[in-house]
Amino acid sequence: AQHFLARIKTHQNLAAFLAVDEEATLTQARAADARLAAGDSAPLLGVPIAHKDIFVTRDFPSTAGSKMLTGYRSPFDATVVARLGQGAPDQGPGAGAVTLGKLSCDEFAMGSSNEAVAVPAVGFSSATPVKNPWDPARVPGGSSGGSAAAVAARLAPAATGTDTGGSIRQPASFCGITGIKPTYGRASRYGMIAYASSLDQAGPMARSAEDCALLLSALCGPDLDRDSTSLDLPAEDFSRGLNDKVDGLRIGIPKEFFGAGLAADVRAAIDAALKEYEKLGAKLVEISLPRTELAIPVYYIIAPAEASSNLSRFDGVKFGHRAKDYTDLLDMYKKSRSEGFGEEVQRRIMIGAYVLSHGYYDAYYLQAQKIRRMLADDFQNAFQHCDVIAGPAAPSVAWQIGGHGDDPVADYLADIYTLPASLAGLPGLSLPVGFGDGGLPVGLQLIGNYLQEAKLLNAAHRYQ
């Protein structure tokens, strides 16, 4: 822990962390030492990790990157944090990891570049936004950009992230690390500050599939009393099949993932990786996910709709920012929310309220739900012909900070390859497979059928 705390300090320029607190970390480290001395052999005992600031933590502030939650301190740990770390009274003792601090993210996880972070760091000074360690003029991806940058720069051996529409896989791709979003429901959403509840999933981001498997085994598990969508399945050892042969593995290649929008340098790296899989004995099968393009409009209706509902809790009353001057209750709500939420968050709340409103609900929200079902069916058709699906995680390498200007749609369009699996609730992984223009990392995305995380980790591990 001391080693990583020192590195975090000397690499403050990356702005990967939003909060560090040496004493809090070292207190957890001493507790882990005591467990170790007592003969405890919890799987991550003493391993330092860091958490995306979307997870609430008792020992560190939790802001979700938003001014709305500046200075907020949760009275409890998110289930994922508790399971990886120190446990909770009714959660058992926890896997024993030690928290290094909280990692930067786009405000309320809405974004693809980590440029929309609206809070200053606590514990040291750092100039936002987060920089990509491979080229500090580039974005690390988002919304789990702080997690990806921290792991890539070796400021933490592993980190948590969350993925609603790609926020683990795309930053993993941009920063040359491995990240996996499990099947929807595998990880409890309790204590994960909600963005779009039917899509939000937690997952690990680490240097390898092997490390991801260790963390995933610890963080998944039922939590039905607190998250009714958590799956009632026993804990699983995701490391068990890492070394299985991929001989005969049928890898589906969706032709829609290799269209005109895919940059040539990314395509070259992906093609080379697929050749490598053929050498390992895998078989490439062409498949079709015909509604891929529709994933963008469908996601950008459903996610804002759910966000507009989830974010209504930030009204300046129970917690969060409250405006200083106001005339009455309504004025207090309006001013608190206008001051506390950034531009992108406000945009999504407005889109969400619009698509849910009387007169538009049928035309937008209901229609989007229908297409969401069709997208999920398309995957089931595809899985008749293959075991996993492979393609790029993102259409380009990391772009320049400020490169998309004030055009939010440019960011939305770049989510095309991650959104389909998110809408279907399928597990997805990104592993580094090479470099594109400017020596920037390229990630290969692997998508599995429901509950097939072990297969994805196995395929990634064999490559690595």
Ligand code: GLN
């Ligand atoms: N880029 C997508 C969005 O802005 C995905 C974000 C996420 O997965 N949290 O909504």
